[in-house]
Amino acid sequence: MHSQQVTAEPPSNDGVERDSTVGDVPGVLWSPVSGADRAPLMFDVIIAGCGPTGAMLAAELRLHDVRVLVLEKETEPASFVRIVGLHIRSLELMAMRGLLDRILDHGRQRPAGGFFAAIPKPAPKGLDSAYAYLLGIPQPVIVHLLEEHAIALGAQVRRGCAVSGFEQDDEGVTVELTDGEQLRSRYLVGCDGGRSTVRKLLGVGFPGAPSRTETLMGEMEVGVPQEEIAAKVTELREIHQRFWLRPFGEGVYSVVVPAARVSDRAKPPTLDDFTQQLRTIAGTDFGVHSPRWMSRFGDATRLAERYRVGRVLLAGDAAHIHPPIGGQGLNLGVQDASNLGWKLAAQIRGWAPETLLDTYQAERHPVAEDVLDNTRAQMELLSTEPGPQAVRRLFTELMDFDEVNRYLIEKITAIGIRYDFGEGPDLLGRRLRDIDVKQGRLYGLLHRGRGLLLDRTGRLTVGGWSDRVDDLADPTAALDVPCVLLRPDGHVAWIGDDQQDLDDHLSRWFGKPAN
Numbered sequence: 434m435h436s437q438q439v440t441a442e443p444p445s446n447d448g449v450e451r452d453s454t455v456g457d458v459p460g461v462l463w464s465p466v467s468g469a470d471r472a473p474l475m476f477d478v479i480i481a482g483c484g485p486t487g488a489m490l491a492a493e494l495r496l497h498d499v500r501v502l503v504l505e506k507e508t509e510p511a512s513f514v515r516i517v518g519l520h521i522r523s524l525e526l527m528a529m530r531g532l533l534d535r536i537l538d539h540g541r542q543r544p545a546g547g548f549f550a551a552i553p554k555p556a557p558k559g560l561d562s563a564y565a566y567l568l569g570i571p572q573p574v575i576v577h578l579l580e581e582h583a584i585a586l587g588a589q590v591r592r593g594c595a596v597s598g599f600e601q602d603d604e605g606v607t608v609e610l611t612d613g614e615q616l617r618s619r620y621l622v623g624c625d626g627g628r629s630t631v632r633k634l635l636g637v638g639f640p641g642a643p644s645r646t647e648t649l650m651g652e653m654e655v656g657v658p659q660e661e662i663a664a665k666v667t668e669l670r671e672i673h674q675r676f677w678l679r680p681f682g683e684g685v686y687s688v689v690v691p692a693a694r695v696s697d698r699a700k701p702p703t704l705d706d707f708t709q710q711l712r713t714i715a716g717t718d719f720g721v722h723s724p725r726w727m728s729r730f731g732d733a734t735r736l737a738e739r740y741r742v743g744r745v746l747l748a749g750d751a752a753h754i755h756p757p758i759g760g761q762g763l764n765l766g767v768q769d770a771s772n773l774g775w776k777l778a779a780q781i782r783g784w785a786p787e788t789l790l791d792t793y794q795a796e797r798h799p800v801a802e803d804v805l806d807n808t809r810a811q812m813e814l815l816s817t818e819p820g821p822q823a824v825r826r827l828f829t830e831l832m833d834f835d836e837v838n839r840y841l842i843e844k845i846t847a848i849g850i851r852y853d854f855g856e857g858p859d860l861l862g863r864r865l866r867d868i869d870v871k872q873g874r875l876y877g878l879l880h881r882g883r884g885l886l887l888d889r890t891g892r893l894t895v896g897g898w899s900d901r902v903d904d905l906a907d908p909t910a911a912l913d914v915p916c917v918l919l920r921p922d923g924h925v926a927w928i929g930d931d932q933q934d935l936d937d938h939l940s941r942w943f944g945k946p947a948n
């Protein structure tokens with residue numbers, strides 16, 4: 434089973450779930466299929482892949498009581514420890530779901546500057562966030578914490594189960610595992626990484642550029658004193674931006690060095706590859722030995738042509754890949770999940786406005802496009818060629834202007850994102866920073882993943898939407914507009930002071946009122 438049968442859905446009259454956009458797949462007609470022979474719909478959503486994106490999405494869906502099953506092909510969590518940087522917007526999302534304190538216990542805070550193309554500039558002052566730092570944290574730890582959170586909320590996670598096929602019809606998706614088992618759900622989301630099986634089976638194009646440069650990365654012990662390494666690294670990093678040796682504690686170093694031409698990408702790198710490349714670049718192999726793990730990454734840059742085909746969606750690396758420079762991939766995936774979660778839940782709970790689910794692609798595809806572009810630009814700035822080196826020097830000068838530095842940091846940390854919600858004040862479409870409210874902190878009020886009206890006039894009401902949207906009258910003086918409507922992902926959906934206008938926007942984002 435690897436074909437995908439896409440059909441439009443007949444008009445619903447049960448008021449529970451409707452999906453009028455399923456049928457927008459070009460050239461596909463609705464063909465009524467009898468449900469009599471199909472397995473029961475045991476789940477609302479099956480997620481392929483329990484990486485950071487899949488785990489975050491599962492948790493977001495569970496906030497709305499959606500029945501979620503996560504299928505993960507690996508039997509055990511990843512054994513190697515790659516330190517990743519959680520950027521400001523992701524830290525904010527963790528705070529919005531009450532997870533940040535737990536995560537901070539496992540990471541190291543660093544200033545939110547110096548990571549654009551590794552140009553060493555300090556973070557601009559007064560970044561617009563209560564969490565204006567970078568958190569270095571091992572990727573397996575963040576995945577574990579997100580998975581634990583999703584399970585605590587009621588998600589099921591099955592390890593050692595790889596999705597190998599699926600077929601979608603008018604009511605749901607039949608998902609097949611490699612051992613032949615079939616499971617059925619209303620929706621399937623491929624969070625199964627850059628080589629996504631779901632994306633390939635879906636036949637969604639993944640255009641872009643193949644890898645041109647390869648880099649070796651690993652952790653290992655060294656055989657020379659720290660001072661000797663530090664001096665050599667400083668000298669070499671003047672020219673080779675893709676080279677570093679950083680102490681990692683207990684005699685272990687994180688080693689990054691350009692790779693030689695790779696003949697077989699399926700083969701993992703060896704210690705020999707590291708020693709040879711270190712000798713070529715540095716003239717010494719620093720006596721590296723006893724590797725903890727070794728890996729290789731390229732700079733391929735690709736973006737899925739679409740994020741949704743009928744009842745199957747893509748998120749995270751399954752939808753976009755790019756070089757790890759600037760540390761944005763995991764962040765982008767987690768943010769995809771926070772954008773998609775409440776919309777897919779609304780679709781399943783039956784209150785989603787007709788086009789809500791498609792705003793996932795409309796909002797997130799351009800964001801990924803922008804990340805692909807900025808990583809491409811950063812990779813150019815790491816080149817040792819004279820032209821890019823000259824551009825790097827110019828960029829280094831330009832970043833002394835606060836506005837330039839701030840623009841780049843806001844871009845990479847994703848706090849500069851403004852979704853296009855139409856004409857309106859600059860805040861419309863942006864996320865609102867965590868502010869003090871009478872009840873404590875704003876993000877503390879978003880733990881349940883519901884919408885929120887912040888009403889300084891004291892005369893507006895969420896009325897028939899109170900089952901989906903909370904209402905906070907006279908919240909704070911820190912807000913310099915009369916009223917703000919926040920979506921569950923913390924983005925500003927409306928600003929104003931008129932009840933009718935508010936009702937129109939509540940309908941736009943939260944569907945018909947319950948009463």
Ligand SMILES: Cc1cc2nc3c(=O)[nH]c(=O)nc-3n(C[C@H](O)[C@H](O)[C@H](O)COP(=O)(O)OP(=O)(O)OC[C@H]3O[C@@H](n4cnc5c(N)ncnc54)[C@H](O)[C@@H]3O)c2cc1C
Nearest residue numbers: 482484485486506517518596626749750760761762763764
């Ligand atoms: C060297 C390096 C450094 C990086 N540093 C950073 C950083 O600092 N900050 C940052 O934000 N990002 C960083 N990244 C990128 C980040 O690691 C990825 O973007 C992130 O892991 C993507 O998460 P994901 O959940 O979308 O996919 P993945 O992490 O790839 O997870 C996909 C999951 O799906 C499972 N799976 C695959 N196929 C199937 C199937 N058929 N059925 C079921 N399960 C399946 C896999 O086993 C895996 O668990 C870095 C990447 C590299 C290579």
